[in-house]
Amino acid sequence: MVPADQGGGVMRADMLADPVDGLDEALAAVAAVDQALVTGLLRPQPAQAAGLAALADAMAASPLAARVAEAVDKAAAGAAGEEHFISLAAARIALFGSVHDAVMARIRQATGRAAADEAVTTLGGDQPENLVLAARTWLSDLARAGWQGIDHDLVSGAAPVVSALLPEPGLRRLAALVDGFAAELAASCPGSALARIPARRWGDLWSRAMLLTLPGATRTSGGAVTGRLLPLGVDLHEHATAAQAQVHAVFEPADGSTPMLVRASVSAPKPDTIIGAGIWQLLRPHLSLLAAVSEGRSMELTDMPVTAEGDLLWRNEHAHLGEPADAFATARVALPTASIAPTAPLDRHPVRIAVPVFLEGYEAEQSEDTVSFAVAGHQVTVDTDRVPVAGPLTPEAVAASTACIGLLRWDAGSFRVQPLAVETTARKKTVALHAGAWAGGTTDKAGVKAEKAATDAAAVLRERAGRLLRK
Amino acid sequence: MPEWESSSTARVLAPARPRKLSKVPFVELADGRLQGVVSSGSDVGRVYVSSVAVGSYEFACSTNNNRPCGGARGSFCNHIGALVTEAAVQYGAERVARYLRVEVATEDVVSGESILQAMWRARPPQGDNSAAAVVFSQFLRHLAYLELAPTTTAVPEMQWFPPTRVVA
Numbered sequence: 001m002v003p004a005d006q007g008g009g010v011m012r013a014d015m016l017a018d019p020v021d022g023l024d025e026a027l028a029a030v031a032a033v034d035q036a037l038v039t040g041l042l043r044p045q046p047a048q049a050a051g052l053a054a055l056a057d058a059m060a061a062s063p064l065a066a067r068v069a070e071a072v073d074k075a076a077a078g079a080a081g082e083e084h085f086i087s088l089a090a091a092r093i094a095l096f097g098s099v100h101d102a103v104m105a106r107i108r109q110a111t112g113r114a115a116a117d118e119a120v121t122t123l124g125g126d127q128p129e130n131l132v133l134a135a136r137t138w139l140s141d142l143a144r145a146g147w148q149g150i151d152h153d154l155v156s157g158a159a160p161v162v163s164a165l166l167p168e169p170g171l172r173r174l175a176a177l178v179d180g181f182a183a184e185l186a187a188s189c190p191g192s193a194l195a196r197i198p199a200r201r202w203g204d205l206w207s208r209a210m211l212l213t214l215p216g217a218t219r220t221s222g223g224a225v226t227g228r229l230l231p232l233g234v235d236l237h238e239h240a241t242a243a244q245a246q247v248h249a250v251f252e253p254a255d256g257s258t259p260m261l262v263r264a265s266v267s268a269p270k271p272d273t274i275i276g277a278g279i280w281q282l283l284r285p286h287l288s289l290l291a292a293v294s295e296g297r298s299m300e301l302t303d304m305p306v307t308a309e310g311d312l313l314w315r316n317e318h319a320h321l322g323e324p325a326d327a328f329a330t331a332r333v334a335l336p337t338a339s340i341a342p343t344a345p346l347d348r349h350p351v352r353i354a355v356p357v358f359l360e361g362y363e364a365e366q367s368e369d370t371v372s373f374a375v376a377g378h379q380v381t382v383d384t385d386r387v388p389v390a391g392p393l394t395p396e397a398v399a400a401s402t403a404c405i406g407l408l409r410w411d412a413g414s415f416r417v418q419p420l421a422v423e424t425t426a427r428k429k430t431v432a433l434h435a436g437a438w439a440g441g442t443t444d445k446a447g448v449k450a451e452k453a454a455t456d457a458a459a460v461l462r463e464r465a466g467r468l469l470r471k
Numbered sequence: 472m473p474e475w476e477s478s479s480t481a482r483v484l485a486p487a488r489p490r491k492l493s494k495v496p497f498v499e500l501a502d503g504r505l506q507g508v509v510s511s512g513s514d515v516g517r518v519y520v521s522s523v524a525v526g527s528y529e530f531a532c533s534t535n536n537n538r539p540c541g542g543a544r545g546s547f548c549n550h551i552g553a554l555v556t557e558a559a560v561q562y563g564a565e566r567v568a569r570y571l572r573v574e575v576a577t578e579d580v581v582s583g584e585s586i587l588q589a590m591w592r593a594r595p596p597q598g599d600n601s602a603a604a605v606v607f608s609q610f611l612r613h614l615a616y617l618e619l620a621p622t623t624t625a626v627p628e629m630q631w632f633p634p635t636r637v638v639a
């Protein structure tokens with residue numbers, strides 16, 4: 001792997017307080033697509049047609065221009081087919097690609113990292129066609145109905161699609177997305193009665209699912225790495241029927257080349273009653289790194305597969321437990337020297353941005369539900385809502401902290417820091433609290449209680465499954 | 472544009488709240504019903520499939536082998552009581568009441584108990600057990616999620632699904 005952008009020191013909070021320039025045109029075109037999806041493309045009104053025309057204009061200079069123009073014409077006439085919906089989705093994702101790049105450029109300025117110029121190429125592939133075609137048909141029906149036109153009959157069409165996709169490992173991304181998306185739509189039926197609609201979000205989920213139905217959309221190149229892995233913290237993602245834990249870490253290659261920021265992930269579908277500590281229990285056997293995180297240890301990797309995006313394709317047999325490694329020492333010493341891997345084309349969306357940062361010397365402030373850090377006179381909003389409930393880190397601890405390892409994120413026009421770990425002072429001693437401390441198991445009293453409740457819940461479901469599922 | 476509408480990570484659904492599953496292993500708000508599965512207290516191989524319809528509160532209860540529930544003749548049986556109580560724990564009583572279109576008397580706290588009472592006051596009809604097979608297969612589909620293998624290939628799409636500490 002070629003090191004991309006290198007080095008990062010003190011974060012400049014002033015660069016995060018200012019809005020990122022030049023996004024208005026792209027976001028206005030996105031909003032036009034999103035508005036068209038609110039009312040649906042079965043019988044578009046003049047306002048929708050005008051919005052779609054703005055999309056075609058915004059894409060006029062791109063390689064997609066001709067396809068998008070055709071799709072916009074068809075959609076405005078209420079005659080769009082699946083291939084046209086794919087073009088609209090591709091246009092929307094391309095617009096977010098430019099937003100992603102502008103936001104990343106600002107983050108590089110703020111963190112003092114140099115610009116990357118390496119690109120990740122997506123490889124072609126062969127996916128079982130009929131499975132994804134069923135998903136594409138359902139997504140096209142959604143686009144025609146619009147969010148205001150959804151009803152139980154339409155939304156329940158996702159269930160057989162998801163059931164067919166889930167067992168295919170290569171289609172897990174599409175399956176997890178459609179499953180979470182459909183659950184939100186089901187809870188929002190009938191669409192005609194919705195008081196408000198998460199137009200940006202559902203536009204994102206729809207367009208992304210659409211592109212994931214293209215053959216080979218998710219394949220990227222990669223290699224294998226050997227060296228030392230120093231964990232920074234754990235980021236959790238979950239919807240009712242899936243969860244993912246992602247460990248952010250600094251990887252130091254054994255050959256002495258530039259350290260790099262990497263992620264190790266584990267995800268699984270789950271019943272909606274497996275929550276909290278139950279999620280850690282479900283995931284931890286498949287990512288031995290979670291135990292290392294809970295124990296405050298590094299890991300030694302040997303020929304661990306990795307993608308060009310810096311995602312380790314974890315195999316427990318390629319890793320063994322290393323020396324103790326304090327995440328705050330890693331953040332202070334190793335993080336500033338580490339390079340960031342580039343992002344694959346499909347993943348160039350601001351939601352995918354989660355850049356590890358280290359903050360200290362700030363003044364933490366809490367007003368009502370919101371915590372912010374005053375860094376050199378500038379307020380940085382802290383997203384404490386993302387801190388998982390099954391862990392020792394709380395919004396109160398974040399509000400009393402003196403140092404923080406976090407993920408820098410951007411959504412709805414502003415930057416936020418998601419805390420992964422903080423240092424606080426208790427009885428004149430510095431104490432570290434990690435959001436993912438319980439991921440690999442815990443002896444903490446509250447943690448043991450949560451583990452017990454989760455074990456009982458999982459035992460009931462497994463007993464029921466064993467008795468009823470194969471009858 | 473308000474922030475919620477322009478947020479890619481706008482929270483639409485509150486996460487389920489923890490509850491004990493031994494009595495009611497499965498409950499869902501779906502298909503225009505509050506529906507679920509209640510384990511029999513006496514026979515480990517038997518479960519009851521219970522449901523209450525949105526709006527009309529038409530109720531039904533039968534075993535997974537399609538035998539009618541003895542307790543559900545003309546009144547809510549204990550299984551339906553347990554179903555509503557556990558739904559209120561998992562989803563929050565307010566959401567369950569809103570979903571079923573139950574108006575709880577203003578002086579009452581919205582709870583599983585007050586939802587049951589309000590529905591009963593409306594003299595709901597007893598339905599047939601035609602939905603039982605669908606509900607039971609939903610339960611099996613739900614259990615089948617336990618059997619799907621985890622993966623260590625990153626799923627970037629899950630970035631759209633951050634956890635939240637806000638409960639229903």
Ligand SMILES: [Zn+2]
Pocket residue numbers: 519521532533540541542543548549550551
């Ligand atoms: Zn009954």
